[in-house]
Amino acid sequence: MTYCVGVKLGEGLIFASDSRTHAGVDNYAKFCKMTVFEQPGERVLVLLSSGGLAATQTVINVLRQRATAEPHHLWSVPSMFDVAVLVSDAMRDIERRDGPFLEAGGLKFNASFILGGQIAGEDMRLFRLYAEGNFIEAGVETNFLQTGEAKYGKPILDLAVSSTATMEDATKCVLVSFDSTMLSNLSVGMPIDLLCYARDSLEVTMKRRFDEGDAYFEALTQQWLKGTRRVFQELPPLEW
Amino acid sequence: MTYCVGVKLGEGLIFASDSRTHAGVDNYAKFCKMTVFEQPGERVLVLLSSGGLAATQTVINVLRQRATAEPHHLWSVPSMFDVAVLVSDAMRDIERRDGPFLEAGGLKFNASFILGGQIAGEDMRLFRLYAEGNFIEAGVETNFLQTGEAKYGKPILDLAVSSTATMEDATKCVLVSFDSTMLSNLSVGMPIDLLCYARDSLEVTMKRRFDEGDAYFEALTQQWLKGTRRVFQELPPLEW
Numbered sequence: 001m002t003y004c005v006g007v008k009l010g011e012g013l014i015f016a017s018d019s020r021t022h023a024g025v026d027n028y029a030k031f032c033k034m035t036v037f038e039q040p041g042e043r044v045l046v047l048l049s050s051g052g053l054a055a056t057q058t059v060i061n062v063l064r065q066r067a068t069a070e071p072h073h074l075w076s077v078p079s080m081f082d083v084a085v086l087v088s089d090a091m092r093d094i095e096r097r098d099g100p101f102l103e104a105g106g107l108k109f110n111a112s113f114i115l116g117g118q119i120a121g122e123d124m125r126l127f128r129l130y131a132e133g134n135f136i137e138a139g140v141e142t143n144f145l146q147t148g149e150a151k152y153g154k155p156i157l158d159l160a161v162s163s164t165a166t167m168e169d170a171t172k173c174v175l176v177s178f179d180s181t182m183l184s185n186l187s188v189g190m191p192i193d194l195l196c197y198a199r200d201s202l203e204v205t206m207k208r209r210f211d212e213g214d215a216y217f218e219a220l221t222q223q224w225l226k227g228t229r230r231v232f233q234e235l236p237p238l239e240w
Numbered sequence: 241m242t243y244c245v246g247v248k249l250g251e252g253l254i255f256a257s258d259s260r261t262h263a264g265v266d267n268y269a270k271f272c273k274m275t276v277f278e279q280p281g282e283r284v285l286v287l288l289s290s291g292g293l294a295a296t297q298t299v300i301n302v303l304r305q306r307a308t309a310e311p312h313h314l315w316s317v318p319s320m321f322d323v324a325v326l327v328s329d330a331m332r333d334i335e336r337r338d339g340p341f342l343e344a345g346g347l348k349f350n351a352s353f354i355l356g357g358q359i360a361g362e363d364m365r366l367f368r369l370y371a372e373g374n375f376i377e378a379g380v381e382t383n384f385l386q387t388g389e390a391k392y393g394k395p396i397l398d399l400a401v402s403s404t405a406t407m408e409d410a411t412k413c414v415l416v417s418f419d420s421t422m423l424s425n426l427s428v429g430m431p432i433d434l435l436c437y438a439r440d441s442l443e444v445t446m447k448r449r450f451d452e453g454d455a456y457f458e459a460l461t462q463q464w465l466k467g468t469r470r471v472f473q474e475l476p477p478l479e480w
Contacts, residue, residue, distance in 0.1 A: 151391035155420035159465065160472045172475045180395035196480075206480045220475055225399065227471030232400045235412045235463055238456060240436075240446045 001187035002033060002148030004048035005157070005174055006114040008126040008138045011167040013116045013197040016174050017048045018148075018182070020189035034193040035060050037074055037117075040203040045074060045083055045117040046195055050147040051131065055094060055111035062090045080125035081137075084115055088133040095133075112147050117197065124199055152184045153177035167196055172220060175210070179221040192217075241427035242273060242388030244288035245397070245414055246354040248366040248378045251407040253356050253437040256414050257288045258388075258422070260429035274433040275300050277314055277357075280443040285314060285323055285357040286435055290387040291371065295334060295351035302330045320365035321377075324355055328373040335373075352387050357437065364439055392424045393417035407436055412460060415450070419461040432457075 002021075007014040015034060022028035031053060037045040049056035063086065067073035074083050095109040102109050112131045118124035126138040128145040138145055143163045146154065160173040171194070181188050196206040210217045242261075247254040255274060262268035271293060277285040289296035303326065307313040314323050335349040342349050352371045358364035366378040368385040378385050383403045386394065400413040411434070421428050436446040450457045 151424070152395050154424055155392050155396065158420075158423060159468050168477045169472055171478055172472055175478075176472075176475075180398075183398060184391070184394055208478075208480070216476070216478060223475055224471060227474065228399050228468060231464060231467030231471060232409055232412055232416075234467065235416075235460055236456070237408045238411055238415075238448075240448070 001185055002050035003150070003153065003178060003181045003185075003188040004033060004050055004114050004147045005144060005153070005177065006046075006048060006116050006126050006128070006138070007144040007157075007161055007170055007174060008116070008124070009143065009161075009163060009165055009167055009170055010199070012199045012201075013046070013118075013124055013126060014167065014171055014174055015046045015048055015114070015116060015193075015195045015197070016178060017193050018178065018188045019191045019193065020187055021053050022187055025186070028187070028189075030189075030191070032193060034195065036195065036204060036207070038204050039075065041120070042202060043075070043117065043119040044197055044202060044204055045080075045115070046197070047087070048114040048147065049111070050113070051111040052107075052109070055091075055098065055109055056113070058094050058098075059087065059090045059111055059113075062094065063087065066090070078119065079122055080115070080117060080119060080127070083117075083119075084127045084129065084135050087113060087115055087129055088135060091129065091131075091133045114145055114147055118200070118202060120202060124197065149181055149185045149188050153181040156180055167198070171196055175217060175220055176224050179217075179224070241425055242290035243390070243393065243418060243421045243425075243428040244273060244290055244354050244387045245384060245393070245417065246286075246288060246356050246366050246368070246378070246386075247384040247397075247401055247410055247414060248356070248364070249383065249401075249403060249405055249407055249410055250439070252439045252441075253286070253358075253364055253366060254407065254411055254414055255286045255288055255354070255356060255433075255435045255437070256418060257433050258418065258428045259431045259433065260427060261293050262427055265426070268427075268429075270429075270431070272433055274435065276435065276444060276447070278444050279315065281360070282442060283315070283357065283359040284437055284442060284444055285320075285355070286437070287327070288354040288387065289351070290353070291351040292347075292349070295338065295349055296353070298334050298338075299327065299330045299351055299353075302334065303327065306330070318359065319362055320355070320357060320359060320367070323357075323359075324367045324369060324375050327353060327355055327369055328375060331369065331371075331373045354385055354387055358440070358442060360442060364437065389421055389425045389428050393421040396420055407438075411436055415457060415460055416464050419457075419464070
């Protein structure tokens with residue numbers, strides 16, 4: 001499994017992904033699921049991957065190769081929508097190539113992405129690409145998109161990640177959402193990769209990896225635990 | 241979908257269930273999913289149902305009818321384990337009867353239960369019966385059992401429903417867990433039926449239904465929202 005979150009705020013975008021991949025509980029590994037394409041001052045594109053690792057890695061390799069061989073590629077197209085179409089095309093091409101072989105082995109081609117960022121001349125945007133290559137874009141009412149094991153962490157995001165939240169509060173909330181998910185699903189695991197993009201900056205200045213035992217992450221999640229227990233105690237008791 | 245929770249604490253047991261049933265978004269209804277069998281001073285049995293309504297209602301009808309016709313029934317057997325076996329037997333009998341017809345229509349027999357309570361001479365116990373009729377019993381490390389749409393509400397239960405929690409705190413937590421689930425899944429809906437059983441009381445004294453707009457439920461969930469937002473603001477900010 002995987003857990004990835006992309007958030008769109010007034011101040012900027014937040015991206016976070018876990019790093020666990022597995023083929024059964026006896027075969028798991030760590031892989032970074034966050035890929036950044038950056039040309040400072042011109043564009044910042046962030047892709048968060050979920051699904052089969054062979055599929056998602058190949059999509060990203062194809063995107064990189066096409067950037068040197070084709071006229072329209074992720075460094076040249078003028079909008080984030082065009083980037084989403086390029087990712088979608090790459091996904092469908094790989095599915096055409098690998099799909100029948102996977103099906104012969106009783107498997108299914110499975111790759112999906114969260115894509116966000118900004119290209120000079122356009123506002124920042126955030127998309128979710130489904131396994132079929134179609135995609136949706138985040139809006140004001142639904143300003144965060146999740147992939148993978150999304151349910152455990154969603155109520156926490158609902159609490160504090162509205163469009164008007166500050167980057168600071170929403171970042172804490174995203175990290176707590178990862179903690180909740182990891183406590184309930186062993187197939188989501190550290191390290192967590194976090195990237196906060198400041199609107200119109202057109203460069204990556206805030207990127208950080210949280211490894212097992214990270215002091216900030218531990219302090220954050222412990223304080224969340226203590227704080228919410230206090231909230232429960234202060235809630236009005238039910239009178240019978 | 242459905243959401244049911246059973247909790248086992250030092251002080252007693254908590255049961256809660258939603259009331260929404262549906263066959264598609266254009267066909268939904270309210271049905272109580274909590275069934276209580278009580279003989280004050282002798283036994284209290286509580287069943288929470290999830291799965292197809294035709295299946296779960298028939299299982300409960302069969303349990304009631306067998307109580308008047310067979311030597312071993314839910315009013316006579318000496319242990320909660322025996323009650324779990326009776327429920328399991330009824331589930332399998334109905335599946336034998338209905339299963340092939342459902343399969344002919346492309347459906348699957350689907351019923352599962354949370355069962356808890358106490359019989360005089362034994363401590364209180366809490367079980368979860370799977371659709372196949374096999375079952376597990378809650379213990380000290382895992383003292384709550386959920387059925388249906390379990391993921392959205394689980395991190396909240398993990399926060400405040402340990403074996404040593406008070407009935408008062410755990411009850412508030414169970415209700416907040418329902419609120420989180422209903423916000424994320426439209427197929428879980430009010431009214432919520434709640435029953436708190438005090439250890440060794442052998443009678444039901446705390447049973448309550450929370451309807452849409454219930455003043456206590458509204459106050460509780462609003463205060464939870466405000467309280468957790470405050471906790472988020474007080475969490476240490478991430479330094480870059």
